Amino acid sequence: MSPEAVADEVVxxxxxxxxxxxxxxxYLFPAALRAAAVxxxxxxxxxGPRTAAELARATRTDARSLYRVLRLLATRGVFEEDAVGRFRLTAAGDALRTDAPCSARSAVLMNTDRSMWLPTADLSRCVTEGTSAFEHLFGLPFFEYFAQDEDTADVFHTGMAAMSDAENGPIADACDFPPTGTVVDVGGGHGGFLLTVLDRHPALRGxxxxxxHVLAGHRLDTPGTAGRWSTESGDFFTAVPEGDVLVLKRILHDWEDDQCVALLDRCRAALAPGGRILVVEAVVPPGNAPHQAKALDLLLMAALVGRERTAPEFAGLFEAAGLKPARVTPTPTVLSVVEAVAV
Structure with a gap:
């Protein structure tokens, strides 16, 4: 090898x-983002713009430390520092406001909560042992821990609702709902998606x-949905309410394949004749292109027992549960609508 080639190789x-x-x-960027959100x-x-010192007085924080956090976030377009040291919100950073339309603050606090953060630092355990790191760190599986820790559960469910707010409209528009009938949102949290569906389809019931404890925070009680909704509580691995359309939004990715098949089997049993199951999830695309599903998959690996799946993997779950895969409809969000019908 020539000296020039050796030099190029070193460079x-x-x-x-x-x-x-x-x-x-x-990892320091989400750490800084969390600090700013907290x-x-x-x-x-x-x-309008303010200096770090002014912001520190308003937030009762240390001015020098706050400045260093904001300076890093400015490199990623969340804030912008001007020539005299004042920071202003960018269009992206505006979503960090608590009262912003589709505020991301609660979602940021959820995604960077220690219940999510700490397991990801132990991904090597997942790789070597093939198991979640969560139970090793917290002493209980993910959902059992949340059931006995009210504060953490509130962070999770509020964060999920916030993360969903921006995506609910485009996803509801991409779904093919019947003109009448009943939509069941299985594991639907605070009901943001179901509320969107009912607002768009005045003849549907939900x-x-x-x-x-999750239903206690529901958001369905609005003038436009009066008389068209109800809540039911239970364990979706045991039974599911009957309906014409059953929606599973960001649910299957929390669970192992055999648990997903059991849940889908309960849903199949609850379908009205001619009914459909709409699985709303991030579908992992082939190839090396970036996709949020590939990142979320590692979060699921670290904290839960589930995973993000490809379209063929969803089809395999459907077939194992006695369902027929119908179609996969992309949406303008990172999620797709994966549809199944009874065989």
Whole structure:
């Protein structure tokens, strides 16, 4: 090898090493994003730019430390620092305000909560042992821990509702609902998606099905939906309310294949004649292109027992549950509508 080729190889190796070192520091951005969300910085920038010192007084934080957090977030377009050291909200950062339309603050707090964060630091355990890291760290499986920790459960369910708010409309528009009948939102949380569906389809009725402590925070009681909804509580692995359309939005990815098949079997038994099951999930695409499903898959691996799936993997679950795969409809969000009917 010529001296020039050796020199080029050394330069390439240094560049690759620098790239990987920089990638290994990537966790500091969500850490900074969480810090800004916790203290509510964005709420104090709604009326215009302010210095870190002014923001520190408003948020009762340390000015120098706050400045360093904001400076990093400015490199990613959440805030923008001007020539005199004042920070302003960008279009992206505006969604961090508590009262912003489709605020992401609760979702950020959920995704960076220690119940999500700590297991991901132990991914090597998942890789070597083929199991979730959550129970090792917290002493209980994910949902059992949430059932006995009210504060963490509230962070999770509020965060899921916030994460869903921006996607509910486009997903509801992509779904093929009948003109009349009953839609059952299985494991539907606070009911944001079902509310959107009922608002768009005035002749439909809806049932929100979840655990009692989750249903306590439902959002269905609006003038436009009066008399067209009800809530039912229970264990969806045991039984599911009957309906013409059963929706499973961000549910199957929480569970192992055999649990998904059991749940889908309960849904098949609850379908009215000619009914359909709509599984709303991120479908992992082939190839090397970035997709949020590939990142969320690791979060699921670390904290739960489920995973994100490809379209053929969903088809396999349907067939095992006595269902026929129908179609996969992409939406403008990261989620798709994967449809199944009874055989």
């Amino acid at each position: 390439d190796a240094r560049a690759s090493s620098a790239f990987l070192v920089n990638e290994s520091l990537g 203290v509510g910085v964005a709420d104090h920038l709604a009326d 049932i929100l099905y979840d655990r009692p």
